[in-house]
Amino acid sequence: MPDVSSGFDVQARIAEIRTLAEAARDKKAVYGPDLDLSRFNAARDAESVESLESLEKQVKEVALGVGIDTKEENRSGTYFQVDRTPIYERVTEMYGGKLEIMSTAQALELYPELMYEKYYWRAVAPDKDKYTAQVALQPTEGYFIRVLPGQKIEKPIQACLFVSENNISQNVHNVIIMEEGSEATVITGCTIHPKVREGLHAGISEFYVGKGAKLTFTMIHNWAEDFDVRPRTGIVVDDDGTYVNNYILLKPVRSIQSFPVARLVGARSRAVFNSIVYGLADSYIDIGSESVLEGSGSRSEAVARTVTRDRSIVYSRGRLVGRTDDCKAHLDCRGMVQSPQSTQWAIPDLASEGAPGAELSHEAAISPIAAEEIYYLMSRGVPKDEAVSMITRGFLDLEIPGLPPALKRQIDKALEETAKESL
Amino acid sequence: MARPTPLLVVEDLHVSVSDREILRGVDLVIAEGETHVLLGPNGGGKTTLLNTIVGLPGYRVTRGRILFKGVDLAGLDIDERARMGIGVAFQRPPAVRGIKLRQLIEVAADGRFDEAMLADLVGELSLENMIDRDVNMGFSGGEMKRSEMAQLLAQAPDLTLFDEPESGVDLDNIAVVGAAMTKLLKAERAGMTKRAGLIVTHTGHILEYVNADVGHVLYSGRLACRGNPRDLIAEIARHGYDKCVECAICQM
Numbered sequence: 037m038p039d040v041s042s043g044f045d046v047q048a049r050i051a052e053i054r055t056l057a058e059a060a061r062d063k064k065a066v067y068g069p070d071l072d073l074s075r076f077n078a079a080r081d082a083e084s085v086e087s088l089e090s091l092e093k094q095v096k097e098v099a100l101g102v103g104i105d106t107k108e109e110n111r112s113g114t115y116f117q118v119d120r121t122p123i124y125e126r127v128t129e130m131y132g133g134k135l136e137i138m139s140t141a142q143a144l145e146l147y148p149e150l151m152y153e154k155y156y157w158r159a160v161a162p163d164k165d166k167y168t169a170q171v172a173l174q175p176t177e178g179y180f181i182r183v184l185p186g187q188k189i190e191k192p193i194q195a196c197l198f199v200s201e202n203n204i205s206q207n208v209h210n211v212i213i214m215e216e217g218s219e220a221t222v223i224t225g226c227t228i229h230p231k232v233r234e235g236l237h238a239g240i241s242e243f244y245v246g247k248g249a250k251l252t253f254t255m256i257h258n259w260a261e262d263f264d265v266r267p268r269t270g271i272v273v274d275d276d277g278t279y280v281n282n283y284i285l286l287k288p289v290r291s292i293q294s295f296p297v298a299r300l301v302g303a304r305s306r307a308v309f310n311s312i313v314y315g316l317a318d319s320y321i322d323i324g325s326e327s328v329l330e331g332s333g334s335r336s337e338a339v340a341r342t343v344t345r346d347r348s349i350v351y352s353r354g355r356l357v358g359r360t361d362d363c364k365a366h367l368d369c370r371g372m373v374q375s376p377q378s379t380q381w382a383i384p385d386l387a388s389e390g391a392p393g394a395e396l397s398h399e400a401a402i403s404p405i406a407a408e409e410i411y412y413l414m415s416r417g418v419p420k421d422e423a424v425s426m427i428t429r430g431f432l433d434l435e436i437p438g439l440p441p442a443l444k445r446q447i448d449k450a451l452e453e454t455a456k457e458s459l
Numbered sequence: 460m461a462r463p464t465p466l467l468v469v470e471d472l473h474v475s476v477s478d479r480e481i482l483r484g485v486d487l488v489i490a491e492g493e494t495h496v497l498l499g500p501n502g503g504g505k506t507t508l509l510n511t512i513v514g515l516p517g518y519r520v521t522r523g524r525i526l527f528k529g530v531d532l533a534g535l536d537i538d539e540r541a542r543m544g545i546g547v548a549f550q551r552p553p554a555v556r557g558i559k560l561r562q563l564i565e566v567a568a569d570g571r572f573d574e575a576m577l578a579d580l581v582g583e584l585s586l587e588n589m590i591d592r593d594v595n596m597g598f599s600g601g602e603m604k605r606s607e608m609a610q611l612l613a614q615a616p617d618l619t620l621f622d623e624p625e626s627g628v629d630l631d632n633i634a635v636v637g638a639a640m641t642k643l644l645k646a647e648r649a650g651m652t653k654r655a656g657l658i659v660t661h662t663g664h665i666l667e668y669v670n671a672d673v674g675h676v677l678y679s680g681r682l683a684c685r686g687n688p689r690d691l692i693a694e695i696a697r698h699g700y701d702k703c704v705e706c707a708i709c710q711m
């Protein structure tokens with residue numbers, strides 16, 4: 037990023053962000069249960085490591101469960117944050133000069149004007165709600181990933197946001213910049229140490245997909261039954277750019293509310309959202325996505341598969357806003373309810389704003405597992421519980437394009453375990 | 460001549476479906492190594508009989524019983540019956556989203572299949588374009604029957620029930636399905652009983668590819684007639700089911 041001094045007033049913007057955030061300190065989020073933020077302790081510093089191999093065995097195992105390979109095999113780079121501290125950042129030799137990975141705080145030091153003018157708090161508003169305000173007002177880290185123009189990074193970049201202490205609030209602010217013509221796959225795994233019971237993860241993510249660039253972003257969450265999660269994500273896609281978002285949640289959580297918004301400002305820009313959600317125990321899960329189609333010929337597609345068991349509550353939202361005549365978008369949310377105490381909402385939401393030519397459509401369905409499918413499998417000798425688990429797994433198994441095979445295997449394994457455990 | 464051991468014995472079977480009595484006293488014995496044919500008008504209860512043997516819920520046995528290998532099937536679940544050796548090719552199998560034909564073949568084989576055997580099966584039944592698709596999802600009529608055959612060959616049941624294996628299948632595919640059925644019915648495994656089968660058919664076309672020993676006509680909830688399957692079909696073609704029941708070739 038050639039930091040040509042643009043004469044942008046960084047200090048004034050910092051003050052502005054602060055003022056906005058101050059005013060939003062107590063602003064409740066539109067969706068999801070409200071949280072008392074004073075309940076959580078501030079995160080403490082963790083120690084940096086020279087190599088991920090030196091991490092505790094338990095940490096390595098849970099990281100693997102969210103797609104983070106601590107051996108860094110088949111990865112182009114890694115960012116690892118524990119609580120509030122980036123403990124490890126590395127770009128493998130092969131990708132040196134093609135890719136930058138650092139903490140967002142470092143990026144702000146390195147590129148202050150550009151960051152504040154164009155990227156930092158530009159896709160997500162600091163005064164959106166009390167969670168963005170908290171991140172804006174407290175010192176935060178998070179990753180900064182930038183793929184240089186024209187660079188195609190074949191191997192995935194991995195980022196792990198790890199919580200090691202009980203009852204802290206982990207605030208992160210991530211920025212990904214895909215320069216013109218670049219391509220990359222980013223796997224973000226968010227998880228906690230097995231000893232952690234409760235806490236909060238508040239994560240701001242701002243992604244910028246440049247002209248003709250492509251970002252495949254896969255996020256795997258694995259929390260605990262008393263853990264709360266409030267991601268806030270904004271994506272801006274330029275001409276001919278493509279953004280693919282895969283979200284996977286297969287373990288219990290106390291509450292999660294997330295509603296990433298992709299602004300397809302560029303001509304022929306595209307966004308794809310795939311979500312796989314398994315509602316277990318007493319999880320309260322409110323997820324969705326919004327695509328705002330502004331660029332001529334922009335396209336969006338959102339596919340969600342949700343299963344509820346136990347006493348879980350799942351909201352599956354999808355919003356498409358067409359603002360240009362030749363845009364086209366489709367939503368497909370299917371839910372399967374597998375327990376009488378669980379609740380599911382499928383909420384498709386379409387709007388055409390001054391765009392009579394916009395084509396927006398949706399398919400939403402909530403249904404039980406089909407008995408005749410269970411019997412069909414049983415007639416081949418499969419016991420009933422295994423048949424239910426196979427069908428559930430099949431229902432949730434979106435054929436997500438662009439997943440590295442090892443990650444695909446991880447997800448299959450997690451799906452299988454979850455399906456088995458919940459029987 | 461020693462009578463062959465009976466594999467399936469259906470005795471005075473009465474079955475109701477949502478409070479309507481469909482079967483009213485069916486008696487049927489299929490011995491090891493035998494292939495029987497079941498004929499009868501639409502809605503006569505042929506599928507009902509097969510599904511009752513398979514153990515699908517909704518088919519209520521109100522009288523009589525079914526013995527398989529000497530064991531009363533009452534109270535046994537579908538999967539238990541399958542593991543005892545009962546297989547079925549459904550008339551209209553459901554599509555299952557997210558489950559590949561390959562997976563279903565693997566679970567049906569229950570560890571008896573290796574890669575080479577699977578490759579042979581794919582070749583034999585021309586499953587190349589189906590094996591990695593969601594099972595029955597968008598399969599054509601012929602593809603669906605081939606998929607059923609593949610699963611059954613993997614499962615290798617001792618008694619296979621075929622519900623209209625040739626319906627919706629073109630002539631080339633009937634030969635393929637027929638060959639698979641013959642393989643299923645004639646295969647002998649060490650220490651195993653000789654395989655048996657029950658084939659539901661309207662046209663009898665499949666009998667040009669599969670040898671059958673005896674035919675039955677299911678009429679008014681009973682097996683009304685027994686005889687050579689080809690003769691029975693010819694008789695029904697000429698005089699219809701009503702007359703068939705009183706016909707001369709019937710050996711009842």
Ligand SMILES: Nc1ncnc2c1ncn2[C@@H]1O[C@H](COP(=O)(O)OP(=O)(O)OP(=O)(O)O)[C@@H](O)[C@H]1O
Nearest residue numbers: 476477481499500501502503504505506507508517
């Ligand atoms: N689930 C059900 N609910 C209500 N009626 C049913 C159900 N299943 C079967 N029946 C009825 O039972 C009767 C026998 O049906 P069955 O499918 O056994 O006939 P079939 O001999 O196989 O006919 P076909 O040759 O058309 O396949 C029919 O009248 C059918 O409508």
Ligand SMILES: [Mg+2]
Nearest residue numbers: 505506550622
């Ligand atoms: Mg039938």
